[in-house]
Amino acid sequence: MPYRVLLTPHSSPSLPLPPPPSSSPSPSDMAAFRGGVVSARVLSSATRPSLSSSSRSSFSFSSSSFQCLRSSPRISNLFLNQQRAGEVRVSSRGYGTISASASDPDQLKNAREDIKELLKTKFCHPLLVRLGWHDAGTYNKNIEEWPQRGGANGSLRFEVELKHAANAGLENALKLLQPIKDKYSGVTYADLFQLASATAVEEAGGPKIPMKYGRVDTTNPNQSPEEGRLPDAGPPSPADHLRQVFYRMGLNDKEIVALSGGHTLGRSRPDRSGWGKPETKYTKNGPGAPGGQSWTVQWLKFDNSYFKDIKEKKDEDLLVLPTDAVIFEDPSFKVYAEKYAEDQEAFFKDYAEAHAKLSNLGAKFDPPEGIVIDGSPSAQGEKFEAAKYSSGKRELSESMKQKIRAEYQAIGGSPDKPLQSNYFLNIIIAIAVLALLTSLFGN
Numbered sequence: 001m002p003y004r005v006l007l008t009p010h011s012s013p014s015l016p017l018p019p020p021p022s023s024s025p026s027p028s029d030m031a032a033f034r035g036g037v038v039s040a041r042v043l044s045s046a047t048r049p050s051l052s053s054s055s056r057s058s059f060s061f062s063s064s065s066f067q068c069l070r071s072s073p074r075i076s077n078l079f080l081n082q083q084r085a086g087e088v089r090v091s092s093r094g095y096g097t098i099s100a101s102a103s104d105p106d107q108l109k110n111a112r113e114d115i116k117e118l119l120k121t122k123f124c125h126p127l128l129v130r131l132g133w134h135d136a137g138t139y140n141k142n143i144e145e146w147p148q149r150g151g152a153n154g155s156l157r158f159e160v161e162l163k164h165a166a167n168a169g170l171e172n173a174l175k176l177l178q179p180i181k182d183k184y185s186g187v188t189y190a191d192l193f194q195l196a197s198a199t200a201v202e203e204a205g206g207p208k209i210p211m212k213y214g215r216v217d218t219t220n221p222n223q224s225p226e227e228g229r230l231p232d233a234g235p236p237s238p239a240d241h242l243r244q245v246f247y248r249m250g251l252n253d254k255e256i257v258a259l260s261g262g263h264t265l266g267r268s269r270p271d272r273s274g275w276g277k278p279e280t281k282y283t284k285n286g287p288g289a290p291g292g293q294s295w296t297v298q299w300l301k302f303d304n305s306y307f308k309d310i311k312e313k314k315d316e317d318l319l320v321l322p323t324d325a326v327i328f329e330d331p332s333f334k335v336y337a338e339k340y341a342e343d344q345e346a347f348f349k350d351y352a353e354a355h356a357k358l359s360n361l362g363a364k365f366d367p368p369e370g371i372v373i374d375g376s377p378s379a380q381g382e383k384f385e386a387a388k389y390s391s392g393k394r395e396l397s398e399s400m401k402q403k404i405r406a407e408y409q410a411i412g413g414s415p416d417k418p419l420q421s422n423y424f425l426n427i428i429i430a431i432a433v434l435a436l437l438t439s440l441f442g443n
């Protein structure tokens with residue numbers, strides 16, 4: 001990860017170190033560090049971009065007395081986990097001034113594997129999709145400042161926001177994800193929610209979502225949006241209401257209809273949202289917690305059956321909310337709803353794009369261009385439209401580009417001579433061979 005951490009003693013010269021080695025830091029280690037008497041300054045790649053994978057793990061400390069820390073894998077790992085996470089709990093005693101930073105690519109990948117395992121045992125795909133959507137869906141494109149603009153910033157982890165009526169039941173999603181968050185503290189909550197949602201769609205048989213990561217977390221509950229930014233299921237004029245809410249997020253009619261297709265997964269429970277039956281023949285045996293009313297028969301399978309079922313409205317056991325029904329009533333929505341009912345491929349394509357766009361709403365990315373953890377379309381250099389809803393820091397300034405060029409050239413690279421990734425390894429091998437030859441022929 002492209003961060004340089006500057007550690008400086010705060011009021012005491014002694015750095016309170018966690019207890020002696022084990023393979024990875026324990027929660028108590030983390031707590032010790034969180035309350036530690038250090039102030040850490042994290043210079044993200046936005047201000048200090050990395051140039052090669054070898055430089056990613058390089059940390060510099062402002063005091064030479066801390067240099068030794070780097071040599072301890074355990075300690076440096078501890079710092080990596082903590083500083084990269086952005087999940088920094090500034091101590092109530094005022095210790096630590098830490099700016100938020102984003103996620104670690106390797107930890108993102110590992111967290112994704114753990115989410116897949118969780119899905120296999122808990123069948124919580126729908127809940128995780130709803131979690132991602134509700135964190136992102138508070139975005140207001142008319143507010144420029146982050147995090148006031150809302151969106152995918154992890155603010156939904158705070159009780160104040162979880163208690164919004166629209167979020168009823170989502171505390172269960174957080175409980176399911178918390179062990180993964182604890183294991184991978186180098187993944188921000190904002191990323192974890194979106195990673196979980198996209199993985200759930202994909203694992204349920206849905207399309208591959210062209211995701212990027214690196215979302216910065218809000219740091220305190222005061223940064224949560226006010227209640228009422230998410231849509232109601234039964235407003236007086238559903239089409240107007242959907243447009244009002246989704247246009248505010250910068251989404252259009254096509255995206256409203258495609259994203260409504262998220263209801264191909266899951267159930268509604270009267271004890272949570274007030275909508276749906278307590279149970280139906282499709283939900284009474286689970287999987288997962290039994291009960292609720294689903295929109296589709298196979299409510300853990302991501303396909304286009306939501307559109308087919310809403311259109312037919314034939315099965316009393318399947319749910320149709322007023323905001324679902326309207327996608328076949330409003331003339332503009334209907335064009336897309338009809339298309340998706342006929343053509344699953346078209347639905348998957350539009351859904352994947354809309355989901356990725358939704359997942360980026362309001363997010364502040366660090367690095368600004370985001371982190372791609374697999375070969376998704378955006379990883380192949382395709383220009384991703386949703387970038388304009390991100391941090392607004394997409395382009396590096398000219399002076400920053402010059403600095404990068406200078407650093408690159410200083411370590412042997414040039415525009416016409418790309419730096420070999422095994423540059424340092426080659427030097428080490430050359431020295432080793434020389435040493436061997438010297439010892440052979442020297443005797």
Ligand code: HEM
Nearest residue numbers: 126127129130133231232233259262266267268269272273
């Ligand atoms: C169009 C406006 C929307 C409205 C009015 C709406 C409303 C609702 C309601 C009332 C529930 C039931 C919650 C409960 O009782 O547990 C629900 C569940 C759900 N929603 Fe939406 N939703 C909307 C859009 C979306 C979008 C855009 C997505 C994702 C792309 C989505 C994904 C889900 C999922 C997956 C569930 C099932 C959760 C579970 O089974 O635990 N919804 N929604």
